[in-house]
Structures are given as C-alpha cells and as structure tokens.
Amino acid sequence: MFFYYCDLAWRSIRKTPMLSMLMVLAISIGIGITITTLNVYKTMSYNPAGERSEVINSVQLWSQGLDTWDDFISNITYIDAMNLRNNQQLSLKAATFRTGLALQSDNPKIEPVLQSVRVTDRDFFRIFSVPFLYGSYWDASVDLRPAYQVVISQKLNLRFFEGKNSVGKTVFLDRKPYQIVGVIDHWNPQPKYYDPLNGAFNDAEEIFIPFSLTAQEEFDVWGNTSGWKFEPMITYSDRLASEKVWIQFWTELNSEDEKQHYQSWLTRYVEQQRAIGRFTDTAKSAAEAVQISDIDKWLEDNNVVPQDNKILVGLSLLFLSVCLVNILGLLLTKFLKRAPEVGVRRAIGASRGQIFSQYMVEVGMIGFIGGLVGLLWAWGSLTALHSYFSMDQSVTGLDASMWVITPLIAISTAVLAGIYPAWVVCRTKPSVYLKAQ
Amino acid sequence: MLHIKPILSSLMRSKSSPILLLLQIILSVAIVANASFIIYERLSLMQRESGYAEAQILTFSVYNFDPAIDNIKQNEVDQLILRALPNVIDASSSNMLPLSDSGWMDRYVDGPNEDTAKSTPGFAFYLGNDHLLNVMGAKLVAGRNFNPDEINTNIDDPGMLAIVSQPLAKAFWGDESPLGKTMYQGTQTVTIIGVVDKLQGAWVDHENFEYSVIQNVDFGGSSSNKMYMVRALPEHIPALEEAIRSALHAENPNRVLDNFQTVAELKNLSYSNHRLMATVLSMMVVLLLLITALGLTGMVMFNIQRRTKQIGTRRALGARKRDIIQYFMVENYLICIVGGVIGGVLALVLGQQLMSLYSLPMVPVIYPIMSVIGLLVVTTLAVIVPATKAANISPAMATRSV
Helix, strand or coil, rough: CCCHHHHHHHHHHHHHHHHHHHHHHHHHHHHHHHHHHHHHHHHHCCCCCHHHCCCCEEECCCCCCCCCCCCCCCEEEEHHHHHHHHHCCCCCCCEEEEEEEEEECCCCCCCCCEEEEEECCCCHHHHHHHHHHHCCCCCHHHHHHHEEEEEEEEEHHHHHCCCCCCCCCCCEEEEEEEEEEEEEEECCCCCCCHHHHHHHCCCCCCEEEEHHHHHHHCCCCCCEEEECCCCCCCCCHHHHCCCHHHHHHHEEEECCCHHHHHHHHHHHHHHHHHCCCCCCCCCCCCCCCCCEHHHHHHHHHHCCHHHHHHHHHHHHHHHHHHHHCCCCCCCCHHHHHHHHHHEEEEEEEECHHHHHHHHHHHHHHHHHHHHHHHHHHHHHHHHHHHHCCCCCCHHHHHCCCCCCHHHHHHHHHHHHHHHHHHHHHCCCHHHHHHHCC | CEEEEEEEEHHCCCCHHHHHHHHHHHHHHHHHHHHHHHHHHHHHHHHHCCCCHHHHHHEEEECCCCCCCCCCHHHHHHHHHHCCCCCCCEEEEEEECCCCCCCCCCCCEEECCCCCCCCCEEEEEECCCCCCHHHHHHCEEEEECCCCCHHHHHCCCCEEEEEEEEHHHHHCCCCCCCCCCCEECCEEEEEEEEECCCCCCCCCCCCCCCCEEEEECHHCCCCCCCEEEEEEEEEHHHHHHHCCCCCCHHHHHEEEEEEEEEEHHHHHHHHHHHHHHHHHHHHHHHCCCCCCCHHHHHHHHHHHHHHCCHHHHHHHCCCCCCHHHHHHHHHHHHHHHHHHHHHHHHHHHHHHHHHHCCEEEEECCCCHHHHHHHHHHHHHHHHHHHHHHHCCCHHHHHHHHC
C-alpha cells in the first residue's frame, strides 16, 4: 500500500509542477539556511575534550588591583605560574604560552621558516592526551633543569626527515640546536581548546619546547599580555617579575574531592600572596579570588562560539517557520483543489484514514526532496563561506550528523505543515462533489 | 468606495488561508525588521573612515634570528634601504599595525601621583619615528610632527612626545587644546605636540577604536621581531613585495620576512565577520520576501480558479475589470496591514529579547514600519499578476457550467 501511495504522490507532484516546485523551493531554502547556521554552530560549540571535559581544568587568579578589571582574566602571571608549577600536590600540571622561532635543520636545501611554537611543560601532552608517533615527551627532570629538547609534529617530521623516526636528531630554533625527543601523530583539536585566545580555530602548533627554558631564552610572547598598572617592561626579567598576565595554566583534577582540595590550596596561596603585598584587590575573599574552569566553562568564557552565530541560528529557525506556514498554505490550496477527486475516491470506498495517509505520504515525499535540495543549498553556502569569508575549513565542513538531522528536520517540517491540509481534505463529504459533477 | 465589507465577509467565510497568510506576514515583518536593522548596523561599522591611506600601505614583519645582529643599527639600515627602493613614498617601523586585530593598548594619567591622577581612556599605542605619520597618510589638524632628532630608541628614554587622535583629545580634554600638555606613565613624562583628525586602532569592535596615540620611539630597534609599513601607490604595491624581500635579504640573509599585507587587506580581514553577518542576513531577507511573494501568488491564483464563476457573475452584473483587480488588492492590503501591525509589535519584542540576551541596541520603530511598507510593495507585485488574469475572465464564464 505504501508504494502505491508513493506512486500516487509522485503522480500528484508531477501534475502540478509549478506548485510542487514552489513547495520544494520553500522547504529547501528554509532547510538550507537552518542547516548552514546549525552546522557552523555545532562545530564551533563542539567540546574536543569529550569525557575528559571535567577532568581538564585551567586556573585563573584575581591578581589585579582595586578598580581595575571586572572579570577573571584567562591568563596568569609568570610568578604565579612558577609557584603553581612547584606545587607538588598536583599529579599533572602545565604552564603554557605561544611564541615564534626561526626553524632550520641540517638540510641546507630547506629555507629557514618562522614557526609558531608552544612553550609548555611535559604534563601538557598527558593532560591533553596528545598521541605520539615516535618517542615521547621529555623527561620530568627537564621541567626543573632546562634542556634543549623538542617535540615536533608528524608534518614537520615529514618535511625535514622524510617521515622517518627522527628521535635523537637535531633541529635548530633561532640557530640553537634542540634534540628531538618525540614526534606527535595527527593532532589538531578544533576548536583549539588548549588556547582559544588567539583564534579558536587556528591549527595546533608544530613545535613544543620546555617551559623551563623561558627565563634563559627570553621567548617572545605571541599571545595577549595584559597589565592593570604601569610597570616598566624594558628587559625580559621585567616581564618575568611583573604583574602582567600572559600564561595559561592547566591541571588534571580527577574527582570533586581533588578539586575541593586544590581549591583550598589555591585559597591559602592567595592569602599567602596577599600577606606579601600582591593581589591587592581584597574586595573579593581569598576563596573567591580563585577560579578553576573545566573545558565547558573555559570555552564558554573565551567566547569560542561568537554571539552572531547564536543570533543567526535563532533567525534561521524563524525563517524555517515562515517556510512552514508558506507550505501549509500551498498544501491547503493544492489539496482543496483536489477535493472532487477525493470525493469520488471516498464514494467508491476509500476510508478517511486511507485518504489521510495517502496525502501524508505525498507531503513526506515533498519534505524528503526538499531536504535533499536543502542539503545541497547548505553545502553550497558552506563552501561559499569558506572561500569568500575565509572561514576555517573545520567550521564549514558538513558535520556528519547533518546527514541525519537534515532529512529529519525536512520531513518533520513537511509533516507538520501537511497534517492540517490532509485532515481537511480527508473530511471531504463525497455527496457534495458527486452532486456537482 | 473600496467595498471593504463584502471582502471582509468573504474572508470570514473561509478563514484558514487568510489566517495562514496573516501568520506569514507577521513572522516576516518580525524577521525582516530585525535582520535589516542588524545589516544596517554592520554596514555603518564598515563604512567608518579609518584615517589611513589603506590601499597604499604595505605592511610586513621581519624576524632576525642571527644573534650577531645589532637590532638598533639594523633597523636604521633597513629603513634607509626601504625608503631608497624605487616607487616607495616613505617607510617606517612600527610596534603594531592598524586594523589588524592585534596590538598595544595603553593609557596616560594626568599627574605624577598615581592615586589622584585622572586616567585617559585606553588607546591604541603606536610607536614610530618621524616618517610614520606620512606613511599612514594621517592628517595633522593641530601642532606638529616629530623632528628627526627627537626620535628615541627605547621606550624608557626621556623626552617622550606624543601625537593624539582628535576623538581621544575630545574625549579627555573636551574643547581645550591638548597641545603642550604633560601626561604621565609611571614616572615618565610625555608631552603632547600634535593632533591628527582620525587614526583608528587595531580592534574594530573595541569601544575605544577611534582613540590612538603615536609616540616618538623607533620601535624596530628594540627586539628581533619587527614590523614595517611602506607607502607606495596602489599600482606599485604588487611588485614591491619581491623588491623588499631581495633588498633586505641581500643586506642580511639571516631573517624571515613574512605577512606581507596592505592595510586595506588587514581591514578586510578584520571586518570579515561583520561582512559575513550582513551578507547572510541580506540573503535571508531577499529569500524570505521571495518565498512570501511566490507563496502569495500561488494562493491568489488558486482563489481565482475557485472563484471563476463568481468573478464571471460580477463581471456580467456590471463590474469593471479594475473593480476585480481592486477586490484582490484590497483583500491583500487588509491582511498585510493587520499582519504588519501585529508583526511590528512582535519585531519590537524580538528586538528587546536580542537586546537583553546579546547586548544589541534596540530596534528603532522605523525598521518595522519600513518592513511593512516593503512587504506591501512585494505583495502588490505578487497579487497584481493573478488579479489581472482574473479581471480578464469573460462574463460568459459565469453562465457556463464548470
């Protein structure tokens, strides 16, 4: 019976090509716009940490003076980063910031390139579950006693060492030799949740070097440095001793208990710092001057999903509802026009239920075609977003879930629009039309 | 004259399709009003004058990784090389690039005592030499530029001078002239010697975007990471990148030259989110009107088919063609106006929601009104074609049985 209805629906659709095209157009445009905005929203609001979202935590401190900043700043000072690194209670902890260095190898044929570099501790790789192709992260002793060791990406390994195991080999960063200890396998979390501050959809760095080298190598900071008071910033040691914030601090807290424990340790730390004259804004209590953010909160606080995007999702849903009303009107028009035909069918024995399901199959078919066309629209507009507005590929790629969501939205929209017209038409009294004929 | 009463009673007889139309008009007005307001806002952001000769300024970064390089000397030599290149109008080092979304922000206070002094609003803090103003293409409206012998090499040197943007001067000193005023940064003093009419900062969405200061420091000498701006006529810019690369690499090969971009390109990139929003919303508005119009045409056509007999009868009883057209138009306008009023109210409510959720400004009432007018025009176009067709129905149709 279902296939018979499908056949009938297809005939009916072909009988009024303009009207059917109009309906498919309306539903497909509505779907196209909704899917485009939903897709961008969904990929932007994706949490790459998955089930580790609550375990991975960053630390913010209210280190500012009175009447300066109104919110917690994502970064902390070098002094605090060093103190938090030295806290032996935590099992895993890592300070990190971004810098840039000129990269050269023994291979003279490859020109030096300026590379974005992540400066961090060894626990970074464990906290963020970074996969290794060869070797591993540097030894724990390197975090205490600086050594020129480096972890590189498989892409760099491919370029400089033809993809062979390069552990033990040397690369030059700013003309200093660094020994390779590990090669990272494919790893490029999107959004770049470990540092969304300078472009949440940038690619992951290709080079990782020990944070312990910072003081002696005086790495430039390729990120935000914010200050709330005037401090001379002439030499690098001025920076290290300043109240300027520019470092992110990460830790792993496996249970609510550990979190509580760490929170109270941090509270004591703030009290201690206040005693020696830092953290001068005492309007907040010491406990309130500490913030531990898991990944969900961190992504939210750093506005990874732009406001515009939320507005667009809302407006496109409204748009879809206009399309729905539009199709409702058109379907009503079309079905009522066929009332005489329904009258005859009813007279020769079709039940109301049969008429109703026949028309619902037709509506579902229009929805399905509209959904397919809408997916094409969405694909087209996402491609346009990528090429004309330089939006990142990771955001404009069609999310796999959209293949399920699109037909679902399309058919439910059509069915929602079709129920009333189908109900009206199945209530047709055969006698009226038999008489008129 | 317009025969509203019979139209109303016929609308009342078959309620469902006028109600649907009404609903569609209401939603459309709400969406179009809010969307066009957001579009207008974004476009006016993008049309602000920047104060720069945008298309004439080529910017790039230099990273010297040779530890033997003396940064201060190298910076001077490099700038001489840049200015000597053919077609180059002028060149200067800088610490940040206009409209680039990254840079320095700072503030001055007006006294040596930090506790009592009043602070200026935050401003974009450019550091450059006597050539920078010419490279930027900024217009001095009061005071003077730095002299070549007044340029410092370090940010903590004495003898700091500053040129401020007019909006900043207005915001802090009001109508008083800022020229000759002494400002403080910690213990360091800065004397204001010039005012330029316009000089935007780096962050297009920042509330202090128009507040900028240039201070007399040749920043290219202070670290191995440098930025330069070179001014040339737009037709000479494409060839310039290669010329700069080879000239600077010939001087010293141990460096990476990168990020060649004009200020116009930087601006384009910084505004890309706003452009995107305006484009997407414009397309939404156009498509919405299109769908509404097509849907309306379809429905009116159907109504006409259903009422062929009545129309024929009216014509037979003496109605003129324009009476028939008028009938459909008035019917449409009735629905549009009722829908427009309700939709306008809904638009304002929606605007209020957006305002409270996303700190957007409130939609002015003119936007819903304009949207209704726009819809009236579109629906007129959508109705007039089928209505004209209806008017051509011959009176003889009435007597024929269908």
